[in-house]
Amino acid sequence: MDDINLHYRFMNWRRRIREIREVRAVRYRERLKRMLRDGDVLRYHGNSDEVGCFVAARPLSKRIRYFEVTIVDTGVRGMIAVGLVPQFYKLDHQPGWLPNSVAFHADDGKLYNGSTVGQQFGAKCCRGDRIGCGISLDSDDGQITVFFTKNGDEIGSVDIPASPEALYPAVGMHSLGEEVLLDLNADWGMEDDDAQMIVDSHEEDWARLYDVKVTGTLLEYVGKGKSIVDVALAQARRPLNTRFHYYELEITDAGEKCFIALGLARRDYPKNRHPGWSRGSIAYHADDGKLFHGSGVGDPFGPRCFAGDVMGCGIMFPRDFNLDDDGDDWELDVVPKPSEVQNDLYANNDDEEEEEEEGEDLEGRKVMVFFTRNGKVVGRKEVALPAAGFYPTIGMMSTGEKVRVDLQPLSG
Numbered sequence: 001m002d003d004i005n006l007h008y009r010f011m012n013w014r015r016r017i018r019e020i021r022e023v024r025a026v027r028y029r030e031r032l033k034r035m036l037r038d039g040d041v042l043r044y045h046g047n048s049d050e051v052g053c054f055v056a057a058r059p060l061s062k063r064i065r066y067f068e069v070t071i072v073d074t075g076v077r078g079m080i081a082v083g084l085v086p087q088f089y090k091l092d093h094q095p096g097w098l099p100n101s102v103a104f105h106a107d108d109g110k111l112y113n114g115s116t117v118g119q120q121f122g123a124k125c126c127r128g129d130r131i132g133c134g135i136s137l138d139s140d141d142g143q144i145t146v147f148f149t150k151n152g153d154e155i156g157s158v159d160i161p162a163s164p165e166a167l168y169p170a171v172g173m174h175s176l177g178e179e180v181l182l183d184l185n186a187d188w189g190m191e192d193d194d195a196q197m198i199v200d201s202h203e204e205d206w207a208r209l210y211d212v213k214v215t216g217t218l219l220e221y222v223g224k225g226k227s228i229v230d231v232a233l234a235q236a237r238r239p240l241n242t243r244f245h246y247y248e249l250e251i252t253d254a255g256e257k258c259f260i261a262l263g264l265a266r267r268d269y270p271k272n273r274h275p276g277w278s279r280g281s282i283a284y285h286a287d288d289g290k291l292f293h294g295s296g297v298g299d300p301f302g303p304r305c306f307a308g309d310v311m312g313c314g315i316m317f318p319r320d321f322n323l324d325d326d327g328d329d330w331e332l333d334v335v336p337k338p339s340e341v342q343n344d345l346y347a348n349n350d351d352e353e354e355e356e357e358e359g360e361d362l363e364g365r366k367v368m369v370f371f372t373r374n375g376k377v378v379g380r381k382e383v384a385l386p387a388a389g390f391y392p393t394i395g396m397m398s399t400g401e402k403v404r405v406d407l408q409p410l411s412g
Helices: 002-027 193-205
Strands: 031-033 035-038 041-044 052-055 066-074 081-085 102-105 110-113 130-135 143-150 153-161 168-173 178-183 206-210 212-215 218-221 232-236 246-254 261-265 281-285 290-293 310-316 366-373 376-384 391-396 401-406
Touching: 031 035, 035 052, 041 168, 081 130, 081 143, 102 130, 102 153, 110 153, 168 178, 193 206, 206 212, 212 232, 218 391, 261 310, 281 310, 281 366, 281 376, 281 391, 290 376, 391 401
Parallel strands: none
Antiparallel strands: 031 052, 035 041, 041 178, 052 168, 066 130, 066 178, 081 102, 081 168, 102 110, 130 143, 143 153, 206 232, 212 218, 218 401, 232 391, 246 310, 246 401, 261 281, 261 391, 281 290, 310 366, 366 376
C-alpha cells in the first residue's frame, strides 16, 4: 500500500513540476524578429526596410539589474538600440519608440522614451563601443530610474513611471551587417553599500563554496580546471525538507567540458569530490547524462545537458516524515572516515585525494530522490537519507562553467 501511495504522490509532483515548467516556458522565453542569435552574438537578419528586435527571456530585477551590448559591427547605418521594453513588445519597432519602453540609440546618441522622437543624450557609438543599461534600486515611489553607460562610464539616467509590467533587456537593429555581443549577466560597479549587500546577499544561501564565485543567483567556476582535484563545490546552507524539497539550476555557460553535476550530499561532503562520487551523495552529471550514487562509476540515466538546459533535483519524503526546517541546528550523528573513490572518467587518481571508507551511503531512512531536465522527470532512485539530511550540492570542473540556481522554484 505504501508503494502505491508513494507512486501516486510521485506522479502528482511530476505533473505539478511539468505544469510549472510550462508556465515558465511561456514567461521566460526570449523573443526575436529579423535577428539571428548565435550564442551571445546577435545579427540583423532583414532587408533594412524593417526593424529587427530582440527581447530577453528574463526581466531586470533587484538580483539582475544591468546588461551590456558590445558593438561588433555597425553595418550599413549603425542603427542599433539598447534599452528596456515590456515582455510582449512589438518586435517591428525599435526599443524606446513605443510606450513603456526606453532606449539609447547608437546611430544618433539620442534617448528614446516612449516616442519616435528622441532627445539628445550622449555621443554616437561605433564599432567596439560597449553600451550598458540598468535600473537603479533607490528610485522614488511610482518611478523607476533607468541609466545607460558607454564603455563603463555612465552617460546619464531618466526616470520613467513604474509599471505593473516588468522591463526586459532589448536590442534593436535596422540595417544590413549590424552585429553585437550580448552580455545579460554583466556586472555594474556599485559603490554604495546597500547595492553591494543586495548582490552579495545570496552568499548566505550557501554553507560552503570552494572555487565558486557567487553573483546573485549565478555560480561561476573559478578553479584551475586541469585535473580531478580541481572540483569546485557549492553546498546550500539548508537541507531539502518537506517544505522545500526541490531545486533547479540553469546552465548559462557549459564552459570547456560541461563537467557540471547537480545533486544532494551529506553536510560534511569532501570539497574535492563531484556530487555523487563519494558516499552520502547522489547526482546527475550533465556531461555524460549518468547518475552517480556514492561511486566514481556512473550508470546511464538520462540525456546529456547543455547550455540553456534546466536541471532539477528533489526528494519525495514519506507522508509521516518530520524534519526540522533549520538544518543549521542539527547535529551529525555519523562522522565518516576516509575511503578511496574511483571515477571512470579519470583513471589516474593520485595520492593527493582524500580517502573514505567503502560503501555507497550512510545508514538512514529511505527516501525517493528524483531528477528533472527541462521540466520533465528523468528518473528516480531510492536512497538512504544521511543523519543530518541531504543538502543541495553543485559541482563544476572546467573553465568557463556558469549556472544560475533557484533553491526554491516551487515556492510562492
